Amino acid sequence: MFMLVCNDKLCRGNATAIPWLQSSDIVSLRSHTCGELRPEHAGEKVALYGWVQYLRQDLFVILRDYSGLTQVLISQDDGSLKEKLGELTVESVVKVTGTVRRRPEGQENTNMPTGDIEVLAENLEVLNTCRKLPFEIKDFVKKSEALRMQYRYLDLRSTRMQQNLRLRSQLSMRMREYLCHQHGFVDVETPTLFKRTPGGAKEFLVPSREPGRFYSLPQSPQQFKQLLMVAGVDRYFQFARCYRDEGSKPDRQPEFTQVDIEMSFVEQAGVMALVEGLLQYSWPPELGGLSQPFPCITYSEAMRDYGSDKPDTRFHMKLVDISEVFVNTKIEFLKSALGQSEGSIQAICVPDGGVWNNVFNFVLAVRPEGTLKSPLSKHLSPSDTEGLLGETRRPLLGKLRLQCAELLEARGVALRDPTAFHFLWVVDFPLFLPKEGEPGSLESAHHPFTAPVAQDAHLVYTEPLQVRGQHYDLVLNGCEVGGGSIRIHKAAEQLHVLKNILKEDVSVLSHLLEALDSGAPPHGGIALGLDRLISLMVRAPSIRDVIAFPKSFRGHDLMSQAPDYVSEEDLKPYHISVTWPPAKTEEK
Amino acid sequence: MFMLVCNDKLCRGNATAIPWLQSSDIVSLRSHTCGELRPEHAGEKVALYGWVQYLRQDLFVILRDYSGLTQVLISQDDGSLKEKLGELTVESVVKVTGTVRRRPEGQENTNMPTGDIEVLAENLEVLNTCRKLPFEIKDFVKKSEALRMQYRYLDLRSTRMQQNLRLRSQLSMRMREYLCHQHGFVDVETPTLFKRTPGGAKEFLVPSREPGRFYSLPQSPQQFKQLLMVAGVDRYFQFARCYRDEGSKPDRQPEFTQVDIEMSFVEQAGVMALVEGLLQYSWPPELGGLSQPFPCITYSEAMRDYGSDKPDTRFHMKLVDISEVFVNTKIEFLKSALGQSEGSIQAICVPDGGVWNNVFNFVLAVRPEGTLKSPLSKHLSPSDTEGLLGETRRPLLGKLRLQCAELLEARGVALRDPTAFHFLWVVDFPLFLPKEGEPGSLESAHHPFTAPVAQDAHLVYTEPLQVRGQHYDLVLNGCEVGGGSIRIHKAAEQLHVLKNILKEDVSVLSHLLEALDSGAPPHGGIALGLDRLISLMVRAPSIRDVIAFPKSFRGHDLMSQAPDYVSEEDLKPYHISVTWPPAKTEEK
Structure with missing residues (x-):
């Protein structure tokens, strides 16, 4: 009879831990990071690992890791160390063992958190030699975005990119804590290989192994989040990867992340309170506090006062209708404007910045056909003016307001506080809009699952264009950073919207309609655009500055050359x- | 001069909050969940929202939400309430307002956490009526998996699926806390629209708008995690969505989630210690404690003792080579086995369960050509035997060991503790294997980025098949739940492996080779299969039981019918x- 005893043993590779190291870190080989040594460590033996940031005076190596810099002193008496120093290149990876000591008096560097100490090297080991790089890893070195993208792994070594990625991670974690621990949300992952949604022209396709059948990468987990409510999950969230194939857009990414939230048994006020709490809880203290509740205006107020559904409320300069003032005017261009149906005269109130001595207010005559007459015109380039006139009337004024702000700021007027964060809710959007290019047809202003405002619900059957939706947008400094709604939870209402109003093929959504008929609770939610939110928080010029490996505006990965050609065999x-x-077959 | 004051106001929809509710929840309309009322709430007015679980005796509504059940009593004196009760269907969604009271003595239900109270309804509002469902939402009702998948939003209402999804969310959150707060990891999102990797035959393709160019959905963020180390991120993690197109496999999913981890300046022992700490920190207390460190065996020990590189160590029954004992045997089949080159006689030691009176040990004669002679044969079906013989020799014995265990357990021997969790590290895998069907060619046992064990590094240039890799697998109860390695961090070594040993086209990985030449730190990491890990924790028969919306084994979403046909216009x-x-054009 053979009955063996299990003789499992520990065999964890050839650990080279240094016996005299006092590191409390069970994981790493280093004793300290490059940012943590202080005078109280003087006399301690340490092992540091990092990149060579600078080489100075054939004497010093400045070592860098994510946490900071430490000065390492190479003794001139040690020939072998001196030799190694001579061969060292910047950005090579080294291990230094040595002893911490206070810097000699007068040699402290107060700009450096570790500036009171240095490490006297006992040994220096080059772990990897760095070639000559396409650009220097110094924060002051300017490089083109294309070069940054091609060598993203170098670009990410910059202080700014390190901070952006770390802030993103910390903010995400705080948001998760708030949702999970304070409000009992459940993090549920939903599929990204799904089925084309009606009107999903912007969805990437993924061929399957079945002839003619394709998955689709959805623009959001909208259907799944609603199905989770039907499933009784009660409160769902997910940091959801979303996909949108828009071809080339300068500041859009083919894949992006949204903080996706859905709740049962909630109304608009509840979702808004939750999001305010979420942002307050996760907001980095160094950016200043957020006061709550956030201001809230209706869509029509936003359009009236700012000519925009995402107004930048960091400055006033509202639009004011002054047609009444000019009702008996003799000025020809104003008279002519008012003489036309829906003609009006609007003013933008600008602060007296003393920059335009004679023009404190811009008086604009807007004609229904969309032409513009204003003393401001001379400050605008022909292409600006043309761009503005391409807009319909209120957005034209809204853009003009922003252009005024930019002009004023360019001339030195302190209009918008660059450190201010102005959140704003915009509510009571129209539920439907006339479909562009198809007179008589309607489309959803946001998506077909938005519920009407209760008082307008009966109008869905009679005057759908008059219906306001229970939709809410969250705006930060004039950018939309989130949007959500209370959803339709009754199958009959959803069917009416899809079939009778939007004329959609309802068969593709039959599973959702069936689900609504299977005990769907009242529910609603929101999605926050994480990339956009963080880029505003760190005042980055582009969302590409808060994404580790972004695509170019043409959707290319400039580092790996994705997307790439694939052989016929692989297809x-x-x-x-x-x-x-x-015309392009020769490219094949 | 027009200078208006901003008159932003609060306009948060028509909140219907009930003034007498004392809810501390800023978000929800309910005062309490259906699981939280206790005798101390007696006398309180409450508003509950939930699903009708049962209707009893024309008197009671049992209301359900994710947190539990509450009994609601409908007064027989209130005609309008009685009428509503009469029309109510199970799984409809209702709102009940009323007063909590202790149940009359003797009517308490000790099986129900809220079994000491009931709510005397003052009002009952039907928020959504439920149609007749395809199956009952009762835990004891058995339904086919196909039906469960088609109506997943109903299936998820079961206690088990609610628990599985919530456990998954909690475990993920604990893991994040450990990584972020205890060890300074940075959560970095990496792209899923990438480029085909060498040998990436299992990668889904995503056509781009540029003729002939395709993105690829990667099987893991392997390249990105290594590039992040080159970028100085130091410690990275991500709950990464990964994609693998394997066609139809019963317990695989085309998209799955891995806890992806990578660290700089670390050795094998550090990664293993981190993962042990991670699992201990996040392990649900109700599953019992985990003792650490986990046992660890080498690949060759695992193959010798268990005939498997992922041994189930919940039971012994090791393989023992007893060729020596039979060296002078007269028994014909044993003699013949030993007479052949590499022939051996192996025993599996089984506990005396008294189930097979005459066979306490299985004696197996294994011949090099893979035939098997054993008294066990008569207990195996012809197809079992054939399956076993399709294996090479050690895995054959390993499978036989598992089959023995199953046979014993089927006969009532308590062999494996169903509540036990046996973690095991397997290390020292071969770095390369002979390529199947291509004599003389080699392929990576895991992936081409794995570094050799230090002592074997020189053999990479001379005897690659003798080289052990710094790869480690984490095994739980006989299933692989994680795998990782220390990576090659020098460009020259990586180039040698890719070009000279694996004969890959190195141009597709030129960006990675350049990155390794740009100051790459020593680094390593691991990926844990989250779906598999959680399915083992909750003892689910399939990973589909821990995924909210899984695909069928053919890769279909049975609810929405994805993947679906797409018009030529959309292509x-x-x-x-x-x-x-x-042959299939008529399907078009």
């Missing part, structure tokens, strides 16, 4: 072939 | 067309 399992455009 | 922007297989 075969998916039963697809490339239809080369006639 | 045009992507410059692809379907190549219909000749």
Whole structure:
């Protein structure tokens, strides 16, 4: 009879832990990071790992890691160390063991958190030599965005990018804590290989191994979050990867992240209170406090006062209708404007910045056909003016308001506080809009699952264009950072909207309609655009500055050259072939 | 001069909060969940929202939400309430306002956490009526998996699925806390629209709008995590969505989640210690404690003792080579086995369960050509035997060991503790394996970025098949739940492996090779399979039981019918067309 005793043993590789190290870190080989040594460590033996930031006077190595810099002193008496120093290149990775000591008096560097100490090297080991790089890893070195993207792994070494990525991680974690621990939300992952949604022209396709059948990468987990409410999950959230194929757009990414939230048994006020609490809880203290509740205006107020549904409320300069003042005017262009149906005269109130001596207020005559007459015109380039006139009337004034602000700021008027964060809710949007290019047809202003405002619910059957939706947008400094709604939870209402108003093929949403008929609770939610939110928080010029590996505006990964050509052989399992455009076959 | 004061106001929809409610929840309309009322709430007015679980005796409504059940009593004196009760259907969603009271003595239900109270309804409002469902939402009702998947939003209402999703969320949150707060990890999101990797035959393709160019959905963020180390991020983690197109596999999903971890300046022992700490920190207390460190065996020990590189160590029954004992045997089949080169006689030691009176030990004669002679044979079906013989020799014995265990357990021997969790590290895997079907060629046992064990590093250039890799697998109860390695961090070594050993086209990985040459730190990491890990924790028969919306084994979403047919019009922007297989064109 053979009965062996299990003789499992520990065999964890050849750990080279240094016996005299006092590190409390069970994981790492280093004793300290490059940012943590202080005078109280003087006399301690340490092992530091990092990148060579600078080499100074054939004497010092400035070592860098994510946490900071430490000065390492190479003794001139140690020939072998001196030799190693001579061969060292910047950005090489080294291990230094040595002893911490206070810097000699007068040599402290008060700009450096570790500036009171240095490490006297006993040994220096080059772990990896760095080649000559395409650009220096110094924060003051300017480089083109294309170069930054091609060598993103170098670009990410910059202080700014390190801070942005770390802030993003910390903010996400705080948001999760608030949702999970304070409000009992459940983090549920939903599929990204799904089915095309009606009107999903911006959805990437993924061929399957079944001829003619494709998955689709959804623009949001909208259907799944609603189904989770039907499933009784009660409170759901997810940091959801979303996909949108818009071709080339300068500041959009084909994949992006939204903080996706949905709740049962809630009304608009509840979702708004939750989001205010979420942002207050997770807001980095160094950015200043957020006062609550956030201001809230209706869509029509926003359009009236700011000519925009995402007004920048860091400055006033509201639009004011002054047609009444000029009702008996003799000034020809004003008279002519007012003489036309829906003609009006609007003013933008600008602060007296003393920059335009004679023009404290811009008086604008707006004609229904969309032409503009204003003393401001001479300050605008022809292309600006043309761009403005391409807009419909209120957005035209809204853009003009922003252009005024930019002009004033360019001339030195302190209009918008660059450290201010102005959150704003915009509510009571129209539920439907006339469909562009198809007179008589309607489309959803946001999406077909938004419930009407209770008082307008009966109008859905009679005057759908008059219906306001229970939709809310969250705006920060003039940018939309979130949007959500209370959803339709009754199958009959949803069917009416899809079939009779939007004329959609309801068969593709039959599972959702069935779900609403299976005990769907009243529910609503919101999605926050994480990339956009963080880019505003860190005042980055582009969302690409808060994404580790972004795509170019053409959707390319400039580092790996994705998307790439694929052989016909590799396409075969998916039963697809490339239809080369006639003029470009030679590229094949 | 027009200078208006901003008159932003609060306009948060028509909140219907009930003034007498004392809810501390700023978000929800309810005063309490259905699971929280206790005798101390007696006398309180409450507002409950939930699903009708049962209707009893024309008197009681049992209301359910995620947190539990509450009994609601409908007064027989209130005609309008009685009428509503009469029309109520199970799984409809209702709102009940009323007063909490102790149940009359003797009517308490000790099986129900709220069983000491009931709510005397003052009002009952039906928020959504439920149709007749395809199956009852009762835990004891058995339904086919296909039906569960088609109506997943109903299936998720079961106690078990609610628990699984919530455990998953809690475990993930604990893991994040450990990584972020205890060890300074940075959560970094990496792209899923990437480029095909060498040998990436299992990667889904995503057509772009540029003719012939495709993105690829990567099987893991392997390249990005290494690039983040080159970028100085130091410690990275991500709950990463990964994609693998394997066609139809019963317990695989085309998209799955891995807890992806990478660290700089670390050795194998550090990664293993981190993961042990991670699991101990996040392990649900109700599953019992985890003792640490986890046992660890080498790959060759695992193959020798268990015939498997992922041994189930919940039971012994190791394989023992007893060839020596039979060296002079007269028994024909044993003699013949030993007479052949590499022939051996192995025993599996089984506990005396008294189930097979005459066979306490299985004696197996294994011949090099893979035939098997054993008294066990008569207990195996022909297909079992055939399956076993399809294996090479050690895995054959390993499978036989598992089959023995199953046979014993089927006969009532308590072999494996169903509540036990046996974690095990397996280390020292071979770095390369002979490529199947291509004699003389090698392939990576895991992936081409794994570093060799230090003592074997010189053999990479001379005897690559003898090299052990710094790879570690984490095994739980005989299932692989994680795998990782220390990576090659020098460009020259990586180039040698890719070009000279694996004969890969290195141009597709030129960006990675350049990155390794730009100051790459020593680094390593691991990926844990979250779906698999959680399914083992909750002892689910399939990973589909811990995923909210899984695909069928054919990769279909049975609820929405994804993947679906797409019109030729919708394929045009992507410059692809379907190549219909000749026999199936009529399906088009």
